[in-house]
Amino acid sequence: MAINLYIVRHGETYFNFLHRFQGWSDAPLTPKGIQHGHDAGTRLARIHFDGAYSSDLTRAIHTARYILQNNTADSPKEPTQLFDFREQFFGSFEGVNGETVTTTLTAYKTEPFETYANLIATYGMADAMNTIQIADPFHFAEDDAQWWARVSHGFDDIRFRHKDGDNVLIVSHGTTIRGIAEKFARHDFASESVKNGAVMQLALEPDTASILRFNDVTTVF
Template sequence: MAINLYIVRHGETYFNFLHRFQGWSDAPLTPKGIQHGIDAGERLNNIHFDGAYSSDLTRAIHTARYILQHNTTQSPKEPTQLFDFREQFFGSFEGINGETVTTTLQAYKTENFGTYANLVAKYGMADAMDTVALADPYHFAENDQKWWHRVSHGFADIQSRHSDGDNVLIVSHGTTIRGIAEKLGRHDLAGEPVKNGAVMQIALSVDHADIIRFNDDSTVF
């Protein structure tokens, strides 16, 4: 038996639309982003969630609320906010155009990668996080170790709150979802940008975690 996690990426924000690194910065959902939350809620509306959580950033909280508003079972009405499931902190790159950040990161690699997505695909999510931290002139950005220490603590917290068979909703962020996939041995999935409102389903047991679905924005559960 395992805890069934449904980890959803928040809806589109204005920073997403403008192709800016977002991290811990807060930008509101666009109208399309609100619809992402509604659509995710309609796909998940028949699942009874024994617990509902979001990162404590506004875009995740609001997306979780839209999902729960459309739930037809006796699920929680409000997500519990967990700092542990925030996005990676990008430090001084927060709010900066993605092409500008990628150009800066390129100086720390010998091979050309062109885009941030290609950096992840070529070197892996952990290396990409470490490169962001290394390139941050103010040394604010999280590296892979700091990020995973936080997120793994979040998983331990979820396990302490729930029992085998429970269904748990978590609304989180694109880089965090890709990083989790890589930590679970799925570099092939980590190299795939996560769609707003898409679901990663994980079966989480005491000593193992299996990814059942990834980047799924079409299944009606």
């Protein structure tokens, strides 16, 4: 047995639409992003969630609320906010255009790449996070170890709050979801950009997790 996690990426924000690194910055959902939340809620409507959580950033909180508004299975009405499931902090790159960030990061790698997704595919999520921290002139950005210490603490918190067989909703963020996939041995998943409103389904066990679905925007659960 395991705890059943449904980790959803928040809906589209204005920073997403403008192709800007977002991290801990808090851009609001676009109208399309609001619809992403409702659409995810429709797909997850029949699941009774024993717990519902979001990162404490507005885009995740609002998306979780839209999901729960659509739930018909006596789930919580309001998400509990957990800092641990925030996005990676991008430091000086917060709010910066993605192409500009990518151009900066190429100076720190030997293999050429054209996009941030290419960087992840070539070097892996941990290396990508570390490169952002190194390239940040003030070194405010989180590296892989800092990010994973925070997120793994979040998983331990979920394990403490819930028992085997519980269904748990968590609304989180794209880079964090990709990083989680890689930590649980799915670099192939980590190389995919996560769609807004997409579901990653995990079976959370005492010391690890198994990924059952990733980047799913079609399944009606």
